[in-house]
Amino acid sequence: MAEKPAKQNDKKVTPRSEDFAAWYNDICLRAELADYSPVRGCIVFRPDGFAIWEALRDELDKRIKKTGARNAYFPLFIPQSFLQKEAQHVEGFAPELAVVTHGGGKELEEPLVVRPTSETIINHMFSQWIRSHRDLPMMLNQWCNVVRWEMRTRMFLRTTEFLWQEGHTAHASREEAEAETLMILELYRKFVEEFLAIPLIVGRKSAAERFPGAVETYTIEGLMGDGRALQCGTTHFLGQNFSKAFETRYLDDQNQMQFVWQTSWGMTTRLIGAIVMTHGDDQGLRLPPTVASTQAVIVPIFRKPEEGATVLAAARTALEALTKAGIRARIDEREGMTPGFKFNDWEMRGVPVRIEIGPRDVAAGEAVIARRDKSGPESKSKASLATIADTVSALLGETQKSLYAQAKAAMIANTRNFDDYAVFRKHMEGEGGGGFANVYWCGNPACETRIREETKATCRAIPLTNDGIAGKCLVCGESATERAYFAKSY
């Protein structure tokens, strides 16, 4: 689908309902979240897009630090040989590596890989820092960029270079590492659902979808507006795969040499795309107040200069009250634009609350308030200028909840149970998404492969609490071991 190019300077964005892919591109460009760069597959994060990342990152950083992990920074370049030490890891990442072969005008003795992820270099350092059980657990987090040479890219969702947070921990016991993996998974779930207002399905990945080098991978999966799933974050239980490859060992309290047990986990700038695709509508972006760089915009309306003075004075008083209450607000004083144009412009940019102040309002001591989480006449109401900060503050809280509720309702409406393979296949074969399919599965990779080949749907998550024993595999009819969610994904 989506052959129609983005109509960047036409007045309206492509309606979401008409062409989801074109709509998504339009929004990212026109709301000035990002722009294409001269380098294929790389994007520029513009201030309004980067502000979302900053808000998200600051909150996530706080939550991660609360678990005891500390931030560090490891080099961008990794000796090529490091990537080759762990068998599955090489196999998984080799095709998508960017490799530096020259430096200072000379060919390097050993090529350097631009990190696709930092397990290897971190293990190399861990092996030098960890000597005793008293050094454990070691829990580090890094905010950085990584590069993966993907064949096909999409703004925010898949770019050659992306920003992320990668946590890496080493523990004395298997149990402790497994507990850490699940604890971070829950931290991710809460963060994405509460802060980004994106409802999720949580679970374990199938072997085919596992991180290269992990023993077990866990995931949080969202459902986008077009019915396709998006992996929003993953946590990995690495077992001793990397510690054995890098000899990351310690002496336990019995004076025995042991390999550490490890985890890694990450979330990326893909989440910006998830916000756009989960909450956006035909008018454009709808930002959760938590990440909106402008939470409330005041549009002054007047005709004559003398009205302007009165209206602007009222607008500035309101702005002061909002700012004092900790609300990120601004006045749209642009000249030569009609109020109607500004309304549409701010709606397209996803600002949660709009405040209209005109001469009639000032006279009545009121303002018209429009909320972005609703549409039509219900979105507008009147509020007293005297208590504007309280009103807006309450609305921002409600917006956060209502965006989540709307997305949750959409996800539930788009999640179906299937017990007949033919029916499932027919459902999934249609254009676009198809939502989540909740099915019994025998756990055999062959059945998973058949689903992928015939329907393009993949196993997104296997819930942690499983009633798989109760049913028969959707594909082969054998006794099921899993009850899993399948979907077409980004």
Next chain:
RNA sequence: CGGGGUGUGGCGCAGACUGGUAGCGCACUCGCUUGGGGUGCGAGUGGUCGCCGGUUCAAAUCCGGCCACCCCGACCA
């Protein structure tokens, strides 16, 4: 790497078949007008027509070669 498509002001396109002074809409600048849901009018700025070569008095247009980008697949957060 396979299949399809497109390259003409910042963006979206027409012009090409039938060679002859490069055009339209949006955006941008200036002026007036308008202003409670994408105001209207006027005047402007801006282009070696993807690149190289050929045919011709003359090439955006015809011929040959190359390059780039986009979409659909395989790979992936």
